[in-house]
Amino acid sequence: MVLDIDEERRRISLGIKQCHSNPWDEFAATHNKNDKVVGHIKSITDFGIFIGLPGGIDGLVHLSDISWNLPGEEAVRNYNKGDEVEAVVLAVDAEKERISLGIKQLDQDPFSNFIAQNPKGNVVKGVVTELDNNKAIVQLEEGVEAVLRVQEIARERVNDARQRLKEGEEIEAKIISIDRKKRLISLSIKALLSEEEEAAIQDYGNSQTEVSATFGDLFKEQMETKE
The missing domain is CATH 2.40.50.140 (Nucleic acid-binding proteins)
Structure with a gap:
């Protein structure tokens, strides 16, 4: 594809990649947030895992998005270059050529x-x-x-x-x-102990009230019988 023509310098600038569609744009057009993707680990760095995706592009799983239960620095040790992994699309920025992926999001928190x-x-x-x-x-x-x-x-x-x-x-x-x-x-x-103690005191108070009421009813019945 012709990119530029400089008649004065008699130069023509051509672009090969422009003959093909932008893979980042294609990915953004065909994938939504929370979609699942599968790819092979291309590299592991101090801040995350890069996963190869269709079109020759990469997505990044940040250390914080590898596991719910383990620190990222520990969880990343379970992965090796070349491993096939499944991940969830978290965000796509085609203009900046960035794809954020998550592995822990495959499971509920x-x-x-x-x-x-x-x-x-x-x-x-x-x-x-x-x-x-x-x-x-x-x-x-x-x-x-x-x-x-x-x-x-x-x-x-x-x-x-x-x-x-x-x-x-x-x-x-x-x-x-x-x-x-x-x-x-x-x-x-x-x-918890304080709560249980308060409940016990309350139950005791209620039981005492019931006992007093029972004796009162009996006394009243006896007096009525005598009359």
């Missing part, structure tokens, strides 16, 4: 699913997987972890979480906060 079913205030069970003096890490479901800080372990003061909990131990606690941006769930056994 376990964190989002969990907090949708377990909002703040819910009581949940989990298994202690890590411990240090300040906190315990608790696995609630596959891919969902929460933190139980030392001050939330008991009503009384606890100086070291390792003195009260053991790895592998199943616990029950109340969700006291959810940080969606940081994907952080905070638990409290102390809050």
